[in-house]
Amino acid sequence: MSRVGVRRATWRALRSRRRQLAGLCGWSMVESLPALLSGYLVARAVDEGFLAGHLFDGLAWLGALAVAVLVGAAATGRTYRSLGAVVEPFRDELVDQVVRGALGDATRAGGRPDSAALARLTHQVEIVRDTFAGLLMVTRGFLFSAGAALLGLLALAPVVAALAAAPLVVGLAVFLAALPAMVALQRVYVRAGEQLGQSAAAALAGHRDVLACGAQARVTADLEGQVAAQAAAERALARMAAIRSLSLGIGGWSPLVVLLSATPWLVQRGLTAGAVLGALIYVSTGLQPALHTLVQGLGGGGLRYAVTLENLLGVYPAVEGRRRPGSATPPPPVDTDHRAPAVEVRAVTFGYGPRARPVLRNFSLTLRDGDHLAVVGPSGVGKSTLAALLAGLVPPQAGTVRLAGATVAGVEPTVLARMRVLVPQEAYVFSGCLADNLRYLRPDADDPTLEAALDAVGARPLATRLGGLAAPVTPALLSAGERQLIAATRAWLAPAPLVILDEATCHLDPALEAVVEGAFGKRPGSLVVIAHRISSALRARRVLVLDGAEPVLGTHEELMVRSATYRLLVGCWDDPATPARAVSARRG
Template identity: 50%
Template sequence: MSGHERSGGPVRRGLRFLAARWRVLVRLGAWSVLETAQTFLVGYAPARALDAGFLAGRTGTGLAWLAVAAVGVVAGAYGTGRVYRAVADLVEPLRDRLVERVVARGVREADGGALSRLTQQVEIARDTFAGLVMVSRSFVFTTVGALIGLFSLAPALLPVVAVPLAAGLGLFLASLRPLARRQEAFLTADEALAGHLGAVCPGLRDVTAAGAEARIAADVGERVDAELRAARSLARWSVLRVAALAVGGQLPAVLLLAAAPLLLDRGVTAGALVGALAYVTQSLLPALRDLVHGLGTSGSRLVVVLRRLTAPARPASGTGTPVPPPARRGGTRPSPALAVSSLTFAYGPAGTPVIDGLDLTLPAGSRLAVVGPSGIGKSTLTALVAGLLTPRHGSIHVCGHPVPGPAAAARRVLIPQEAYVHGGTLAENLGHLRPEPVPEEELLAAAEAVGLAPLLDALGGPDAVVDPAALSAGERQLIALTRAYLSYAPLALLDEATCHLDPEAEERAERAFAARPGGTLVVVAHRLGSARRADRVLLMDGPRTACGSHDELVRRSPAYRALAGGRPPSQPALAAGDADRVDPVAGPGLAGDGRHVVAHRPVGQVQAPRDLRDGGALGGQG
């Protein structure tokens, strides 16, 4: 659909809406005639009071004309009150129609954004439409009354006022369309920045833990710059509104004063000149100012909101498990879920590579467990796949899309060890990675699959308000796992994301992820059970790095055999000596929340208050 069609659609629908309510428009126009009479008397009565009254020595006549002007003000106020009633009869049906459309979309089409449209956007459209009706009507009838009054006082006054008024109005109308486009661009840029910050701010701890501050700052900076460019463009075009107001509303007063000698020589009386100034300063200038600010700002805002309210709904995602990405056409071989080629990474130009020349291909739907000593690069690998770190050499592709890149980012989800839960309802936490609210049936099914259902019931259901500080580390991990499960990303990266769960809960969560349609799972293993359940195991141990099934590695890898046969469990890297530099534990001098445990002992031995039972670290199971 072209831009012209999109902009013309609301206009055509608006004209049909007004045509169907012609009786209301007639009543609105009839009461507005009183406002025209009031405007006419604002200039005509003082002019007659001067010419026929005070300047002619007839004080009574002058006071009588002033009394007529006062009567006109009272009559105009009465008409304005009736105008508000007529506007209500015009606006409320619009609101009702919009509510019907939003409710129909929300109920019949399962539109997740219906609540926002019903509670906020409909009211914005209603109030803005009412304001536009009032300022447009007022400008039309005020201008008519003032021009009639100028002609009645002295025809010579009419061109002095009408010509600059028409020029200012024409300048404003010519700038209206480009101004509306730039205002919509600014709103879009502002929403993009707000949406990006809403996604980034809850994960600041994970960003810091993964060392991705520079990249996140660059991404946010790009959106800030985009909003700044849109704001500057909007400001430049807004200058035309000021120019239109100066030409149409203020220039006529200057011309009347400058041309006063010439006008008086041509028979224009002093009273008529004063009346003309009253028309300009008391009627035309305020009416034009209201029109410029109302139509220039609120008009484009109304168009934007109406487009969103009347746009077709996005298809619903359905219930149950997340919708997998569409399959490739034509029977071509699908891309692997993860393809790593000659991957090399080191912290710093002179640093020893943590990962050196790694090649790995993971088909869609498979499970990979990543094991190895602490500090060997397991979390670094997940950070590289997630695009939080940039490799020195090599390439990474997620579902055929290069990392980093928006397409790859949309197809993977990373769940770190320190799970984040924000304030708000449980449903808002679980649906954080979805562009629209998650239907309750799908949310409950995901909670049951991952193992969150008992906690969900204990908290009071999806609408219960969550207090993150009152949750244990294991409970936070269950919420983060269910949130990732509900995302549309087919590749899930669990970086010790189940370390605070007991073995049974860990197994249930991993099996749920493995059962997602088209889902692929990479687990940085905390326990040996994760490696036994996986299709393949990647042992990261420097030159002894190996990949295969659990049984294969037990047979051919002494390092893996030692790890699986009872070697002391790996020690989580501390902040001061973390070779991966992605340890999420707060370092010295950083404020903590009093709920997190610094793992100076094996992860399997760490217990936080109210944590779920932990069954032991990798290597602790036979």
């Protein structure tokens, strides 16, 4: 992300809040009223009041200045309120952008959590917020205060305005010419700090491995190098303060020297003592403080703002036309005349590591809409890995996984979340009311819909015990089975056409597990159950057996004949017909 990107993001933030910015400018004009009138009113008080022997006229002019100061002070409070209306929404947009980007990187296929994301969210976003507010304040302060002072000088005498403006422009030019070098040094400093944070986090996280390998000296040396690099960058940045002092000397103090040196010549040209005093007031209380604030603000906060925002936008670029949270993004189109399979796995190979034995090798599977598949096999054979592949949580090393005709690896995470729901064994329930937990995947569900879901999955007794939909839920006070039941109800409500239950009912008793799986079986869409009990396979239309060899797919009756592993799991090796009769009795 270049400086152009920073300028574009800043301009977009200002342009989208034109009304609030106009309010800030309006109150800034009122606030600058003392800067506009101070020199002129003092000049009138001296020339037409005190020097003319009219004491009360002089005091009246000074009283008018006091009124202007009070009006300006009252406007100052309004400027900060208007400033918040501009800055806080920009900060919220950055938080949303960082969170979405970090979650997208962590949840996309092959993605991983970024250890620097928290620092960006808590530290760098706040730097941008504070420095953005500071930049607005110092910029509008310079424009209105310096502009008011120059207008006042013009009102006194145009020649005085020219004498004061010339060194001001030169000092400002010196500072602006050095600004790119300051930005470059600030960029080096920010990057050095970020690298130091990442290295320190990695060293602390792996301190046991460091001790076990005897690598303390090497790790310490690496961190010392990072600390030294950051310190060198900070010292180089501090040396640039000399440029700021030079520009302040030229633009802030030179006008005073010029005016004082030119006073005899100005008096000879008819300038009054009051006008000279007023000009000095305009320079000392208007131009000089305005330039000092601008140089210090741009040279400090401005550099941090530009580099920090550049870093954030480089890691998490803004997406034009990004929808607000909660807006609906349509899923990939499906050909209604030739409907794609709900799940299509083609020649997938996956292993945990380049040299590890593949968990799945050249594996293919097709599920039609409305299909109900149970996956069974010994522990550790790859059942949960298959669930993660179908959900798009891990990418295959070879082959493709498609949901409703769309390749999982190419689908945005937000869209993928509306295509499938994966319920793991460890159910997640958050603190809040029961209704909020159930609506997590379907925010628009009304209370009758939630009540129907509770009845469908057999969670009504739990909801009654908790106290109803509005009852508070404390995860630590729930059993593992109760958490699984809430998560199952949430998944049943989700609009996703594919549900994957990865041993998601293992903590429920067999009767309640049958109710839950029966509810999902009647739900529109497809169902994949990573079975914890063999009874889940008896309820499924088809069963996939994974045993480390060639996967076998078929109905219960077919697998009792074809798969020794399945017969072993069922517990009836000698009489393959027995399970079939049992299933017939269940289905009858």
